[in-house]
Amino acid sequence: MSVAEQIRTIAAEARQASFAMAKLSSAVKNELLLDMAQGLVNNAEEIIAENKKDLAAGKERGLSSAMLDRLMLNEARIKGMADAIREVAALPDPVGEVTGMWKRPNDLMVGKMRIPLGVIGIIYESRPNVTSDAAALCLKSGNAVVLRGGSEAIHSNLAIATVLKGELAKRNIPAAALSLIPFTEREGVTEMLKQEEFIDVIIPRGGESLIRFVVENSKIPVIKHYKGVCHIFVDASADFEMAREIIINAKVQRPGVCNALETLLIHKDIAESFVPFIYEALDAQKVEIRGDETFRSFAPQAVPATEEDWYAEYLELILAARVVDGLDAAIDHINRYCSLHTESIITGDYGNAQRFIREVNSGVVMVNASTRFSDGNQLGLGAEIGISTTKLHSFGPMGLTDLTTTKFIVYGAGQVRP
Amino acid sequence: MSVAEQIRTIAAEARQASFAMAKLSSAVKNELLLDMAQGLVNNAEEIIAENKKDLAAGKERGLSSAMLDRLMLNEARIKGMADAIREVAALPDPVGEVTGMWKRPNDLMVGKMRIPLGVIGIIYESRPNVTSDAAALCLKSGNAVVLRGGSEAIHSNLAIATVLKGELAKRNIPAAALSLIPFTEREGVTEMLKQEEFIDVIIPRGGESLIRFVVENSKIPVIKHYKGVCHIFVDASADFEMAREIIINAKVQRPGVCNALETLLIHKDIAESFVPFIYEALDAQKVEIRGDETFRSFAPQAVPATEEDWYAEYLELILAARVVDGLDAAIDHINRYCSLHTESIITGDYGNAQRFIREVNSGVVMVNASTRFSDGNQLGLGAEIGISTTKLHSFGPMGLTDLTTTKFIVYGAGQVRP
Structure with missing residues (x-):
């Protein structure tokens, strides 16, 4: 299969997995996240070994010491990633919340209920902890997630994603609920941005040039933030x-x-x-x-x-x-x-x-x-998935609730429209 | 000026006018809408005269009798349009609503307040009543609006928009808060869809082919609904x-x-x-x-x-x-x-x-x-601006609230971040 075909398959399977994710109870999602956190700690050695490959390649490519520091994982940092997942597990689950309900003159009860967005695509740079942070937020809010990290962190990201996916399998959740695009070519991004049939929203995290590239090439809606003046x-x-x-x-x-x-x-x-x-x-x-x-x-x-x-x-x-x-x-x-x-x-x-x-x-x-x-943390949202400086869907720092939408629910007793 | 330049000017002036719109009190907006409703009734004769030009052109172009009926305006239909505006005036104003407020451990008070989206673009077909319906909903929710109706209704739409704009002037609201693109060429749509700097969202209303054209050509986010299976x-x-x-x-x-x-x-x-x-x-x-x-x-x-x-x-x-x-x-x-x-x-x-x-x-x-x-009406939202079958921003029938977003508001007493 070509890269394009493989990415299409990843996205299509993520869509299918999103139906299973949407049905999970809060209890199951929380247990899953706690196991993922523990999984990272238990597999720290392997993750650090893969991270060393990225560091070596980075040195060879002449990355700055600041960049190499952002890329580097050690036991303390992996423990930090696990703690961040545990914090997400402790947040209230937005899915299923009924944000309002009212009665119509014909006795129909009409309300609005929070549901996951479906499949969320995250495109990010360098720091490997985004892999686990973003996955935790997307899964907790009942979404499937497709991740595409920077090429400089590919070994680290794949190692982290493999550990997290292992925990999905233990609970019979489709593995496609969490995918990491394994291709480091730019084609890995451009093909992902064409999967509007399967991915509901793209959230890019990185510098202004990454975000502009995503916005210009995406057929999928993008929630973004260019800069802060x-x-x-x-x-x-x-x-x-x-x-x-x-x-x-x-x-x-x-x-x-x-x-x-x-x-x-x-x-x-x-x-x-x-x-x-x-x-x-x-x-x-x-x-x-x-x-x-x-x-x-x-x-x-x-x-x-x-x-x-x-x-x-x-x-x-x-x-x-x-x-x-x-x-x-x-x-x-x-x-x-x-x-x-x-x-x-x-x-x-x-x-x-x-x-x-x-x-x-x-x-x-x-x-x-x-x-x-x-x-997001300082304003009381708990963990933050990003900041939006455009007004559609979300505006300002975004938390778990911003990874959901609301559907109308209607309880009737046989009403028909006259 | 070229068509492209004129449309860019319309959009830029709408952006500027949106700042004035966002500040209007509910009372002023309601009075404005009631005057607009009365303005349509008072100017019915002129509107009908312009509508006759569209009907004559439509007959010449061989429009079906069903199409001509949708296009036709008479006194009763204009009274219906005025009543629809009055209904929007009677709806609660979503702008300024504080949807929640909480206190942080450092005593910062943090809340979320509803604000207008800014500038809304509506692209629609045939029925001239959409001109006044959409304008009323956008203005009531504190937005500026740029309308682009079908070429077959251009004289009717311009006549209606002229009456509505006249009421803006009486209250010293910038006329650019309501604009109708006066060009019937397709370029009128494609250029409008490039104004992502000035227009915050496009809502197309019409058949699936119009909507697909808008989605494929828009650099501005589109809230859409293709079909209902x-x-x-x-x-x-x-x-x-x-x-x-x-x-x-x-x-x-x-x-x-x-x-x-x-x-x-x-x-x-x-x-x-x-x-x-x-x-x-x-x-x-x-x-x-x-x-x-x-x-x-x-x-x-x-x-x-x-x-x-x-x-x-x-x-x-x-x-x-x-x-x-x-x-x-x-x-x-x-x-x-x-x-x-x-x-x-x-x-x-x-x-x-x-x-x-x-x-x-x-x-x-x-x-x-x-x-x-x-x-929207049946579910209790009041008037409906459209239906969204994509999950971002709005999902399902959309009312006034869907033409707003929320910003964070923070009341402090000198707090700094440690």
Whole structure:
């Protein structure tokens, strides 16, 4: 069979297995996940041996030491993967939840019930722990899953998937409920993206170029997030100390992630005092600030900002900063430049807080809190399968519930339509 | 400007207008809709004059009398369109609803709030009332809308849209919140489908060929429904009279619609008595029955069914019928051949009713009720914008809520991430 035919077979078998997955009780799914966790621990030695092959190949291909570190598995990391699966097992099962029920004038009882999406495709890069994390979330929510990891981790991913699949067999669940595409060629991705008959949604996890490739080549709907250009607006009534703590946390605590702060907006009425205050604090943290003209009039050492800076996701210790006329101007700036990820206002004004919450339509909108909380775990979803910055199906951090949909259920007593 | 440039401008202005739409209060939106309804009635004469141009062109192009009737507007039909807008005005506004809120261990309050999707594109055929129906639903849910109707109704649609837009201006709402693509060439559709930067979702309303064209050419997510191959399974414990009433209603009351019955499955234990009983009842209603071998052993007059019949959406007085071994076989048949639209079980058995509800994952799953209830109005959603037979975002009949998404809202008091 050609690669294309084999991938079509994998997808078709996943669809068939999804019917069995959808019927499993929460108890069986939880036992399955706990066994998978234990299976990883029990087979750590073999997984590490396969991982060594990837590391050797990676060194030969000249991967950076940071990349090699992300790829590397040891006993502690495998235990971490097992713990992550156990956390998913402990989460409530969304499947079967009736989200509402009502009675029609003809006595029909109509409700909506959560069901799995069906077959979920995950396309990801480098870190082998995504194999077990994503599998656990998809299976717990009653879906079948088709995984396609990066070529640099192929031996590790296959070893992990083999252990997890072994646990399916023990419970008579079709092995096709969890598949890993074994081909490292790009064709492995492009063929997978053509299986719209069998795969319901694709969730890519990785850099912007991977995500663009997936979006451009997929016939299957994609839930995606390109980047996070997160804003903080410091209102005229902001507490300066609170603003400083939040801004430093949002920019400095972990600058390389999508919920880090990228653009700071400051109300003009406080610019004269707040700009030097925050410039000094950020400078002490070695943050380079690129300010607009007004900002630089109060902090002349700042680098001049250009139009591109308002669009930039720096992912390093650089911050764009602009003085704005007020809340309306801040919201206009955000609407124009934001990536629909996360925005926060620092304010003591009740009305402005409520307007910001209502009128800024990003995936996560905050008052007096660090953008770094924009994360499934931090917001209380439990584990996170990804973040969506498009509004269809899911918006913002996604948890187990986002891997389900609702069907209408109707209980009748012989009703017909007049 | 070229057609492509003009359509890009329309879409870009709609995006800009969507920010204003998202902020409107329910009261203002309701007043707007009531004025739009009255505007249609007040301008009926002009709309009818424009409609006559479409009818004349349609006759010249040789449209069937059924097509011409669907196209035709008179005072009564315009009053009906106005009433439909008033019904939408009376529905609860989904925007701003907080669907849940919880407190995190660090005292952050985290919730989810309904917001509009943004800009909705509707692509539809022939009936001019879709122009006002779709516009009312999109605007009520705080979205901007870009409409593209069929070329055969272009004068009618433009006249209706002009009246509706006039009411936007009176309330200082940007006119671009409601646009109708004025080009009748196919390019009008293909260019619209490229505006993924400005349009959030496309909802096509029309025949399967229109929908396939939209899906194949769209860079924007499409919420769609190809067809309705609806099933009824008559369980061994079914009440024969109830089964007959429901089956006749589902097949005969309006055979040309997507929620009409297309395949009947019958439990083998009652086949000997039920098959002749239902054959006679359907035959009296002039329904042609295409049965499998077992069915025909009890009703030899039936036409032999072929494999294609199990996939068929007849949309006329033809019914496929098959005798199955029991509930599992019925569910297997449905999983294999259904279009994820609507399926119903007729049963007196509690356990089988619950299993059918749980295990059949179509958009609408019923017990002891006619598939003809699978409709937004009948299920209690108020007006319906369409039906989705794919699971992402919406599944089954779609109402106002399906034109919204949820964002996370976070109320803090200075929290930072440790």
